Amino acid sequence: MTAEPQPAFIRRHIRADERRNGAGGERVRAERRLGWMLCAPALTVMVGVTAYPLLRAVWLSLYSYRLTDPAGKHFVGLRNYAVVLTDHLWWSDVLTTVVITAVTVAVELVVGFAFATVMHRIVFGRRLIRTSILVPYGIITVVAAFGWRYAFALDTGFVDHVFGLGHFAWFGHRSSALAVIILAEIWKTTPFISLLLLAGLAQVPAELLEAAEVDGATKAQRLFRVTLPSMKAAIMVALLFRTLDAYRIFDTVFVTTNGANGTETVSFLAYRQTITRTALGLGSAVSVLLFASVVLIAAVFVKGFGVDLARARGER
Amino acid sequence: MAARLGRILGPVLIVVWTVVPLLWLLSLSLKGGDHINDGRFWPTSPTLHNYRTVFRTDLFTSALRNSIGISLIATVLSVALATLAAYAIARLDFPGKKLILSVALAIAMFPTISLVGPLFDIWRSVGLYDTWPGLVIPYLSFTLPLSIWTLAAFFREIPWEMEQAAQVDGATPWQAFRKVIVPLAAPGVFTAAILTFFFAWNDFVFGISLTSTGRARTVPAALAFFTGASQFEQPTAAIAAAAVVVTIPVVAIVLAFQRRIVAGLTSGAVKG
Numbered sequence: 001m002t003a004e005p006q007p008a009f010i011r012r013h014i015r016a017d018e019r020r021n022g023a024g025g026e027r028v029r030a031e032r033r034l035g036w037m038l039c040a041p042a043l044t045v046m047v048g049v050t051a052y053p054l055l056r057a058v059w060l061s062l063y064s065y066r067l068t069d070p071a072g073k074h075f076v077g078l079r080n081y082a083v084v085l086t087d088h089l090w091w092s093d094v095l096t097t098v099v100i101t102a103v104t105v106a107v108e109l110v111v112g113f114a115f116a117t118v119m120h121r122i123v124f125g126r127r128l129i130r131t132s133i134l135v136p137y138g139i140i141t142v143v144a145a146f147g148w149r150y151a152f153a154l155d156t157g158f159v160d161h162v163f164g165l166g167h168f169a170w171f172g173h174r175s176s177a178l179a180v181i182i183l184a185e186i187w188k189t190t191p192f193i194s195l196l197l198l199a200g201l202a203q204v205p206a207e208l209l210e211a212a213e214v215d216g217a218t219k220a221q222r223l224f225r226v227t228l229p230s231m232k233a234a235i236m237v238a239l240l241f242r243t244l245d246a247y248r249i250f251d252t253v254f255v256t257t258n259g260a261n262g263t264e265t266v267s268f269l270a271y272r273q274t275i276t277r278t279a280l281g282l283g284s285a286v287s288v289l290l291f292a293s294v295v296l297i298a299a300v301f302v303k304g305f306g307v308d309l310a311r312a313r314g315e316r
Numbered sequence: 317m318a319a320r321l322g323r324i325l326g327p328v329l330i331v332v333w334t335v336v337p338l339l340w341l342l343s344l345s346l347k348g349g350d351h352i353n354d355g356r357f358w359p360t361s362p363t364l365h366n367y368r369t370v371f372r373t374d375l376f377t378s379a380l381r382n383s384i385g386i387s388l389i390a391t392v393l394s395v396a397l398a399t400l401a402a403y404a405i406a407r408l409d410f411p412g413k414k415l416i417l418s419v420a421l422a423i424a425m426f427p428t429i430s431l432v433g434p435l436f437d438i439w440r441s442v443g444l445y446d447t448w449p450g451l452v453i454p455y456l457s458f459t460l461p462l463s464i465w466t467l468a469a470f471f472r473e474i475p476w477e478m479e480q481a482a483q484v485d486g487a488t489p490w491q492a493f494r495k496v497i498v499p500l501a502a503p504g505v506f507t508a509a510i511l512t513f514f515f516a517w518n519d520f521v522f523g524i525s526l527t528s529t530g531r532a533r534t535v536p537a538a539l540a541f542f543t544g545a546s547q548f549e550q551p552t553a554a555i556a557a558a559a560v561v562v563t564i565p566v567v568a569i570v571l572a573f574q575r576r577i578v579a580g581l582t583s584g585a586v587k588g
Contacts, residue, residue, distance in 0.1 A: 028409075031408050031409060031410060032408075032409075032410040032411065034404065034408060034410075035404040035405075035408040035409070035410030035412075035413070036404075036410060036412065038400040038401055038403060038404035038408075039400070039401045039404050039405070039412075039416050041397050041400065041401075042397040042398060042400065042401040042416075042460050042464060043401070043416055043419065045397065045453070045456050045457050045460060046419060046420065046423050046457045046460050046461065047419065048457070049431070049435075049453055049454055049456070049457035049458075050423055050426055050431060050457060052438075053431045053434035053435050053438065054430065054431065054434070056434040056437070056438065057430060057431070057433060057434045060433070060434065060437070067437075114326075115330055117326075118326035118327055118329075118330060119330075121323065121326075122323075122326075122327055125327055127574065128327075128331070129327050129330055129331070130574050130575075130578060131570055131571055131574045132330065132331045132334045132335060133330060133334055134570040134574055134577055134578070135334050135335075135338065135566070135567060135570055136334055136337075137514075137577075137581075138514050138518075138566040138567075138569065138570050138577075139338075139563055139566055140517065140518045140520075140535070140536050140559075140562060140563070140566070141518055141520060141536075142520050142536040142539055142540065143341070143536070143539070143559040143562060143563060144337065146341075146539065146555055146556070146559055147337045147338075147340055147341045147344075147556075147559065148337065150340075150341075150344055150552060150556065151337070151340055155352075155353045156344070156352055156353055156552050157355065158340070158355055158356060158357045160355070161355030161356065162355075162357060187333070187334075187337060191334075192581065195578055195581050195582055196581070196582055198582070199582035241425075244425045247427070248427045248428065248429065250429055250520070250521055251520040251521070251536070254520070254524075254540065255540065267427065267429040267521075270429050270430065270432070270433070271429055271432065271521075271525070273433075274432060274433030274436065274525075275432065275433070275436060275524075275525050280433055280434075280437060283433050284433050284434065287427075287429065287430040287431075287432075287433055287434075288430070290427050290429065290430050291426075291427055291430040294425060294426070294427045298425055
């Protein structure tokens with residue numbers, strides 16, 4: 001963020017102020033002080049609840065420590081990381097999480113773009129469509145997950161019955177259980193992506209599209225050569241936010257399968273180790289690795305794809 | 317012709333897509349004990365029995381109280397703190413502005429589950445485990461980023477010169493603030509409040525990890541531990557009824573404020 005260029009008379013005024021009051025100037029210093037004072041409470045809460053526990057997680061991850069056996073706590077160095085990274089379960093959970101993330105985000109991008117196009121063109125019932133698309137966004141993830149679980153369950157479900165699938169146990173196989181989880185995620189979070197893409201669509205210059213049409217560009221050419229390139233910023237931001245969000249998936253897995261049949265995700269593993277097993281040492285190692293992978297994904301997006309977040313989020 | 321069909325079919329498909337899962341929960345909640353496993357989408361003989369069960373269950377009523385109280389407190393505090401910070405970011409010139417926005421962005425992407433272990437440990441030793449503040453505090457830190465970004469984007473658009481103009485026209489500073497600035501800033505503040513409320517209302521990770529009893533357990537967490545009217549009854553229909561109850565406020569808010577929510581979610585998302 002660069003300061004907006006100030007009119008010359010203000011710059012002169014500040015310089016005169018600096019001459020009178022020494023470097024910085026009384027007014028400039030007062031403004032800085034006020035700025036920091038107003039931001040301090042929010043910053044304290046944000047950093048206090050994240051930075052300190054994160055450091056503590058790093059510290060705990062170097063110990064063998066179970067809450068049920070506080071006396072047995074001892075320093076083990078990086079051994080917890082070695083245990084996690086050489087365990088088959090960790091890699092299986094990483095694979096599950098990556099599959100869920102990749103499929104969810106890919107499908108959402110396509111469906112979300114279709115939704116955005118519909119919303120962009122709609123003339124009548126605009127309000128109704130936007131309202132209905134916001135419901136999945138607002139609904140509690142756990143509530144939606146229960147809905148999907150009961151819809152596909154062997155006893156209470158209607159899916160097998162209505163679609164004539166006999167007694168197919170959706171949650172009995174890894175692939176079909178993952179399919180239900182992915183469907184639940186897609187339903188819940190497509191609205192968010194489609195609203196971001198809708199805002200992106202609104203930014204596509206109409207003259208450009210008209211010019212392309214006049215020059216004889218086909219529909220597909222207009223989409224791939226004009227519309228999508230002009231929406232690049234919106235698409236990348238939507239992708240980044242949804243990828244990071246999908247990678248943290250926890251609620252839906254907890255409710256639908258409780259991690260059974262190879263549907264456990266990295267977040268679920270961290271929860272199970274720290275809270276269920278109260279193995280804070282090992283669990284913290286998983287948590288730190290989860291955090292590291294999120295940082296890695298964000299870095300790939302920002303450095304690799306050049307997502308300019310400050311600009312994309314409206315910073316000038 | 318095809319384009320025309322798409323124009324009608326598209327919106328219909330969207331509504332079907334969003335509404336069917338909701339209708340399913342509603343219909344499940346209206347099914348009586350014998351019909352719960354009948355494999356049908358619609359209830360054959362609708363009954364409100366499940367709703368009566370749910371409101372007679374302490375686990376649910378206390379969770380509902382906790383959810384409403386905690387979410388509202390978190391919303392008010394978060395928006396108040398975010399308003400101060402966003403005002404400073406939008407209006408004042410001071411070094412570190414960029415740092416604050418970057419910190420906020422980093423926290424918005426934070427995997428919350430990574431903090432659950434250490435927070436669980438810390439909260440137990442300082443007495444915040446299983447209390448309202450024990451949930452309000454993490455909700456604050458994870459909703460502040462979105463609130464600050466949204467509000468800063470809104471505040472930048474406010475024509476602040478109008479405040480001085482009003483004072484030139486004879487208004488007192490308080491009147492100028494109250495009659496000119498507050499009405500202009502209110503929509504942004506309100507939008508941030510809705511998004512914050514949704515986050516707190518939706519949270520599950522902190523809800524199950526940092527609570528253990530009806531003292532502070534919120535609805536999403538309580539649902540995961542729900543048993544029906546008796547320990548031997550499948551809680552399916554009761555959970556469906558509870559699910560419908562907690563979805564009503566969401567639908568009401570969305571119906572009333574859809575434009576503000578859309579504005580908040582996309583605020584500045586594609587500018588520049």
